[in-house]
Amino acid sequence: MKIFEKLFNPREVRRKLGMNQQEFWTKIGVTQSGGSRYESGRNMPKPVRELLRLVHVEQVDLSRVRREDFEIIDYLKENHPDLYKSLQKAVKAQEGESKDEAA
Template sequence: MNKPTRPNLIITNGEQARALRKKLGQTQGEFWARASTSQSGGSRYESQGRGIPESVLILLHLSYGTAEEAGAMMAWLRQNQPRAMTSLTSTG
């Protein structure tokens, strides 16, 4: 049985992240905090072409995607990444 393909991410690089942040009128601190990323880390992703880790891209997708996009990603995570879901929902 083939695993379902991960939904396409709404952001795949720093340039796209910067464009969305500016469109939303947010500071770097506000925008990147929703992905558990510091302002300085977000700045490096936006301006230095530094690759954004998949986990951060997924958090951005969940934070800034439509309800339908976020729901599709959550369904994929539940089916394919159960350990990740456990760490996201644990109350340690």
């Protein structure tokens, strides 16, 4: 078993999210039958694993992501690392507040 596969099982992720196979796999462009094969142990291509991780584990809404966003991130990391770290901390703090409010 590969390290990535040890980190999460797609069936477990799907079940924790309370989604059926159709909902879960369609979000990353995989048919329900293809997803079923992956859940049954068929080798999942790296791009599919990465999309699964981004969409279902990291909860990234791909419809909101643009190349420009990554260019800005790279620019901040290289030219203004302190600002990048400050923004990163602010986002984490905001996420923490959101979780506290939901509880």
